[in-house]
Amino acid sequence: MKRLFPAPLLSLSLCALWLLLNLSLSAGNLLLGLLLGLVAPLMFAPLRPLPVSIRKPFVAIRLFVQVGRDVVSSNLAVAWGILRARSRPPRSAFVKVPLDLRDANGLAALSMICTVVPGTVWSELALDRSVLLMHVFDLDDEARFIEHFKTTYERPLMEIFQ
Template identity: 35%
Template sequence: MMARVFAYPRLSVFVLIVWLTLNQSISPGQIIIGTALGLFAAVTLSALQQPGLRAGNPVAILRLVGFVGLEIVRSNIAVARIVLRPRAERRSGFLTIKLEIDDPYALTVLACILTATPGSLWVNYDPRTGLLLLHVLDLIDEAEWASIVAGYEARLKEIFR
């Protein structure tokens, strides 16, 4: 327990300093409250700590970055066409995709990628079933979106083994 309390001493001191600055007082009561808040912050952060990141294969990381960059450019163009041609028929909707990855870091990266890509939004993930709920602005072909997500998954598997 003591290791968790003092796991982040700089954070605890920073919280204390911010507390004293916000209250514009260095009275003993404010110091005690600030110290308690700082220690609470350290314990909370220790409890939230995930196991260390084990990302590897820098070539796979570069391939993923390139693939994501191309997809973002392609999606920006597609969304611009939709916005500039408002009369064009489009069908937005939700799509459920079964994911194979279960690493929390890989899922986080996948969520960031899908949310950063214009026209798609990570809505929900059920870790028990491995199902991802994705919202797509222009849902023409569900199989195409499933293959895009599978492409991201394959690259993430190479990185997070």
């Protein structure tokens, strides 16, 4: 059964999305939705990452709240940096952050966090996953930024995924 439906929730979601986008429950749309829901997960099953096991869900919730706070504060900081750019231009820099996190799912979550928090951009990951190159919009102290990044994001992700 698992080979026929590798991701039953995804199959159901794709079928529902197809029907919702077409705004029709006609036989043809229902058939196409079912076909899409069955075939797409089968075709993309080899691309799915390893199953995720979250070891500490409360740490994940705490990290989610922290990222939300950082998104708001970083939006304000970037807006303020843009508004005062004439008097004090931002000190943009590339920062090499040494990583202890090796789990693929944890690194994917870390990349999403870097993407969603304004002022930081995930630029490159070393082939051995030991160093992350990031671009920071306004950097005051590189060592303090690295310590904050590792403490705030990397360590909770290591607790969650490793």
